[in-house]
Amino acid sequence: MFTTSSVCGDRKLIYVFLCVDFDRDAAFPKIGYKHAISKPKQSETQDILADPERSAEVQGTIDGFEQSLSFLIDRKLPTVFYFEARTIDIVAKQYPDFFKKLNQTFFEIGLHSYDHEDLLGEETGVPLENEEEYNLIKKAKDKVQQLFSTEVHGFRAPYMRLSANTQSILTDLDFTYDSSIYEESNKAIMPHPINQTLIEFPVIKTPKESLMGGMYTYLWPLFEGKRGIKEIIRNYNQLIQNTVEENTYISINLHSWHFAYNVEHNVYLSEKEIRKNTEFLIKLISKIEENEEVQFSTPKMWLEENSSFGKK
Numbered sequence: 001m002f003t004t005s006s007v008c009g010d011r012k013l014i015y016v017f018l019c020v021d022f023d024r025d026a027a028f029p030k031i032g033y034k035h036a037i038s039k040p041k042q043s044e045t046q047d048i049l050a051d052p053e054r055s056a057e058v059q060g061t062i063d064g065f066e067q068s069l070s071f072l073i074d075r076k077l078p079t080v081f082y083f084e085a086r087t088i089d090i091v092a093k094q095y096p097d098f099f100k101k102l103n104q105t106f107f108e109i110g111l112h113s114y115d116h117e118d119l120l121g122e123e124t125g126v127p128l129e130n131e132e133e134y135n136l137i138k139k140a141k142d143k144v145q146q147l148f149s150t151e152v153h154g155f156r157a158p159y160m161r162l163s164a165n166t167q168s169i170l171t172d173l174d175f176t177y178d179s180s181i182y183e184e185s186n187k188a189i190m191p192h193p194i195n196q197t198l199i200e201f202p203v204i205k206t207p208k209e210s211l212m213g214g215m216y217t218y219l220w221p222l223f224e225g226k227r228g229i230k231e232i233i234r235n236y237n238q239l240i241q242n243t244v245e246e247n248t249y250i251s252i253n254l255h256s257w258h259f260a261y262n263v264e265h266n267v268y269l270s271e272k273e274i275r276k277n278t279e280f281l282i283k284l285i286s287k288i289e290e291n292e293e294v295q296f297s298t299p300k301m302w303l304e305e306n307s308s309f310g311k312k
């Protein structure tokens with residue numbers, strides 16, 4: 001158990017959100033294409049690359065996320081999934097048993113666009129016009145809502161990049177929150193109102209000069225072998241220890257396929273390596289749970305429990 005000398009008697013509460021970006025395997029922006037391509041499919045023929053469905057591969061998520069999903073279900077751990085509409089549609093059609101497991105009351109269903117579009121066109125060179133982006137996000141929201149028979153409240157932009165229009169589109173489409181902006185902090189943070197109805201839940205990136213070094217709270221470096229599990233656990237515990245403010249949050253962010261696919265080496269991993277990556281996640285969650293001030297939650301649950309937030 002970690003003691004917090006800065007808090008005298010009162011129990012502070014820190015929310016932890018486990019956020020899963022549910023993508024096609026290693027989505028990447030290809031010049032001239034609006035939809036993302038799965039990295040393992042990058043050498044396919046032009047007709048496959050040009051087809052948003054055939055250029056999407058979900059094998060990494062199916063093989064890699066199954067054990068973690070069972071763990072989350074066994075523990076009834078609140079988790080938010082940001083679903084790419086195309087990917088979850090493919091999973092629902094081709095892997096109905098896997099899809100059914102995603103339908104849990106303690107899972108929050110969020111959106112991650114339709115085909116992992118680079119909304120700004122920063123890397124594809126083909127930005128989306130306002131109306132096109134509106135129609136796309138609407139179509140994606142409708143699809144995910146229809147698949148899960150539930151309302152979608154949250155959005156995370158592909159590549160964490162919003163266009164100049166995205167926030168007003170999310171507002172018009174009745175989203176409650178967005179989570180696509182990084183905020184530098186060495187402790188847990190509060191969300192920010194963007195306007196009267198839309199709230200931003202930033203993702204923490206720690207300052208370079210902090211004890212944690214510059215760390216995005218994505219588990220990317222862990223699964224790519226760039227940071228060890230001990231360092232990641234130490235950094236999360238440091239964020240918790242640095243926090244004195246009540247009702248703040250920290251998020252743990254990861255990709256559904258990353259347990260089974262290494263981006264740098266462009267390879268699918270063995271069962272043994274998948275198990276090792278799953279154990280990393282279980283260890284991280286278990287160690288964070290040892291902090292008595294921590295409560296696993298989701299942005300929507302946070303908003304329900306802090307209902308006066310943003311209202312004056």
Ligand SMILES: [Zn+2]
Pocket residue numbers: 021023027112116158159
């Ligand atoms: Zn993504």
